[in-house]
Amino acid sequence: MNDQSYQIEEKDGNRFVTVSNASASCRISLFGGHVLSFIPSHDNRDRLWVSPVAVLNGERPIRGGIPLCWPWFSDAHGKAKGELPSHGFLRTQMWNISEFNCDGTTSEMVLTPATTKGPGFSYACTVKLRLKIASKLTVSLETTSFEEQQAFTVNCALHTYFDVNNIADVTLEGLSGNYKDKLEDWAVKPAPTPYTFNGETDRIHQEAPQTLTIVARQSPYITIKSAGHDSIVVWNPWQSAASMSDMDAFGYKQMLCVETAVTNGTTLNPGDVHTLTQVIA
Template sequence: MTHTDDVQLPELPDGVSLVEGEGGLPAVAVHTDSVVAQVYLQGAHVTSWAPAGATEVLWLSPTSSFAPGKAIRGGVPLCAPWFGPGRDGDKPVAHGWFRTATWRLASARRDGGDVVLRFTLSGADAQVPAGEPSNVSAEYVVRVGRELELALTITAGVDGLLMEEALHSYFAVSDVRGVRVEGLAGHRYTDKVSDSQEVQSGDLRLAGRTDRVYDHSRVATVVDEGSGRRIVVAKEGSDSTVVWNPWEAKAAESADIGDAWPGFVCVEVANALDHYVVLGPEMPHTMVATVRVESL
């Protein structure tokens, strides 16, 4: 288990510190006039982002496990280098090993009112499941301020890489049964609940268990009238948008969700299923999510 005393850090600017997070896991805390945020080194996992004047934008499970090798429930997990069980359903770890590996904080700097954190990961230093490519490296740049910008760059090793990826954002909402997601109308999606292919008609209003992978490369917006705000999700280098909420029965099967399921909706910037990415030897690919909050 990594403790804060064992972490090697770059020089940290004012407003940025290394703290002992839940379960004793080390985390980078940001507290400035512009923003409050937190990122765990395990998984480079953003668990909190609240711009000045706004309430918390990300949902974090009150019963999440915070332990070495255990995925944190909520915030923005990094799903890579595959999504779910993989395209063929045969991967040994759900959503890949990026989200439980220990990342290194390579640099931290102030840029006006923003804080920019750069994390790095090498497969050679991580616990990669047997049989999976380990000569993979990644850089994750987290910019927090009035907006949250997440830029994930994955670079293949000498053998190349066929990969999927997702920034599995859990957004805090007043009640998922009352929100709608704009920007998906007319886009085809794979419904993983009904195992079917459909086309979205109008705005998406969640009315039951939802697990959809949309062919979608544009902006999606969560409209939450109960909280009086819109959460706008823009992206680059992404051809899939995933929308997920387990609903009551499925949530009851998860100790780290339970009856808290109405409090979030996942709208994920991704490349998944048919939109997997093929990288040649030592080739990089970058996917970017930019999130902002607007008042209704």
């Protein structure tokens, strides 16, 4: 392992990893296996948003960056709401660096969680978070079922918070078809044209394209490529941000979540591998 191309900082009971190369820099919290920042060298603009009042000491999931949702998404775990943690348990445990390589312009890191078993999920499998840090950031959440394990189903998501400077100036390009609106009891509605934002948004698009673009004034265009998904989730809390203790009341103006997700379940048979990938440029 070449450990000369990243640095580890210990603070408030958490460990933070900074990876730097000629192409970009990336900051990762080992609590949650959570990418906090990705800054390409060609424009020095962070693609990710983290709440200025996010809790980073491991007491609760981090608001912003790229939270990992697994083995379920939201409260879709077959239990009563609140009985098990929303979005699963990967985002609330410490992760370890298991592999690292860097050639000067591209860094590759593999992180593994302390455990893949928890309340509501006892299947034998491994999970790896693979990061490729170059002029683009590639994030892959890889689930591998053991050969002796019976088939099981997971939902998962890369719950990415993008920095958009001003949500009122944002257009999301590449989404069409219908979506399910969580705010209106999952009513099915057509995607807006153009896809702009003027209020609280919580939508699951199941016509899931491979490429999307966030177009925003005074910010670089952000291109998002997805693979291994069946859904794109679009979320902005708008006025509901005021009720969140880890988000400023007006923090919604600077962020937009565009999430690469599996919300209909993917079944892994013995020895199967599923990889959920998001590429950010």
